[in-house]
Ligand SMILES: Nc1ncnc2c1ncn2[C@@H]1O[C@H](COP(=O)(O)OP(=O)(O)O)[C@@H](O)[C@H]1O
């Protein structure tokens with residue numbers, strides 16, 4: 307079966323209008339993501355992870371290379387690619403239910419059908435009872451649950467997540483990671499999850515793409531062969547596969563961080 | 570003991586009762602009335618310089634009896650409502666449309682800034698040249714006065730809607746129209762609220778000044794002619810009517826609107 311997401315030779319420079327120089331953010335990225343796979347992308351800060359995600363989301367135009375979903379070249383935002391942003395990007399003027407149903411509303415789905423679907427996703431992310439609350443009445447973790455549900459509810463082909471749990475406290479982050487794993491099992495979604503946290507990358511990924519320091523290159527791919535059902539934080543430190551994958555990713559990332567520091 | 574925190578708690582408790590607010594307000598009004606009464610009783614010729622509240626109330630009875638006060642009040646309110654509704658109805662979409670495109674917005678920004686600073690009173694003479702001392706003149710000035718502040722505020726507001734909200738809607742597949750409806754319009758609601766307040770406030774001033782200058786009957790005219798006729802109590806009555814109507818308008822129209830939108834959404838804290 308052909309891959310869901312294909313990226314070939316993707317290179318990106320940000321022009322700088324003031325100095326005339328440009329920032330070389332991505333260099334010849336080649337990668338594929340298969341259907342139902344959850345891949346994590348990890349790399350030092352500033353290595354171009356968000357740049358890659360914004361290009362795939364269609365929010366950032368690119369000139370060099372190819373990026374396509376289901377064989378269709380990416381040329382702008384579209385509901386086939388759902389995005390969960392790092393900062394809270396759910397709309398403050400919509401209730402939880404209205405935020406989650408927004409994608410369906412945009413597609414023009416009838417109200418009854420929409421509300422039934424929204425309810426499923428409210429339940430899936432554990433926000434039952436909060437449907438009529440507004441974002442400012444939610445905790446950070448609940449806001450991100452709402453953002454995840456909003457993206458899932460629009461039923462994208464692939465879900466792109468840019469460090470979605472980076473801004474919540476450590477305890478909540480662990481819960482959210484386990485919940486995302488459960489959601490991945492339940493929905494079988496194709497997901498690209500960006501993070502700078504190595505244990506998060508190892509815990510969530512079927513595969514982990516490790517990026518080099520800027521300009522971002524795909525430095526290595528680490529396979530993490532742990533069945534999703536077994537991925538529970540309480541068991542992870544005793545799991546040899548998890549520990550070895552995590553240490554491998556950590557080693558690869560450390561090399562890059564030290565390179566970045568020496569430069 | 571009434572410690573500071575106890576006092577705060579009492580105040581918070583008190584604030585939850587509209588009735589308590591009404592009591593507070595009544596106490597304040599009675600206080601002002603007493604001071605006012607005291608002053609007008611100590612000065613010479615109070616009928617000319619500062620008639621007592623009782624005289625003002627009496628003259629209001631007189632004017633209501635003659636049917637003048639309701640008619641002036643009705644005229645002024647009609648002008649205000651018609652003028653500022655049209656001003657807002659045109660100004661909000663205009664500001665929104667200009668704000669959509671960065672280049673267009675930058676182009677129009679100085680012009681909008683210019684007109685929102687030239688007050689309605691300043692354009693009055695030229696409008697009189699065009700249309701004479703007519704209702705049309707007064708309305709045009711009100712419309713002008715309410716249009717530019719709201720259009721300018723909304724224009725700035727649209728540009729301040731965080732990009733991440735627009736991105737979120739775009740990645741859900743929103744069309745340009747859907748982005749305007751679901752993101753930019755609600756996102757500039759704090760500015761629309763502030764701008765409306767500004768606009769209606771300015772329109773209030775413009776209607777009063779317009780009536781004075783153009784000699785059209787209404788509350789502004791009443792204040793103006795009251796001074797000519799040496800009826801100071803009518804001047805004060807006009808002032809009080811203006812202030813009270815503004816408070817009522819604010820309390821029953823603007824505040825509930827804000828409470829249902831920007832406060833409910835947590836965009837402003839009170
Ligand atoms: N809009 C932009 N204009 C210019 N340079 C940018 C822009 N966005 C990001 N960059 C630069 O590109 C590099 C990669 O950024 P980013 O993709 O955000 O990295 P990451 O998400 O991995 O931390 C950084 O050096 C950053 O400073």
Ligand SMILES: [Mg+2]
Pocket residue numbers: 355356357469
């Ligand atoms: Mg980033």
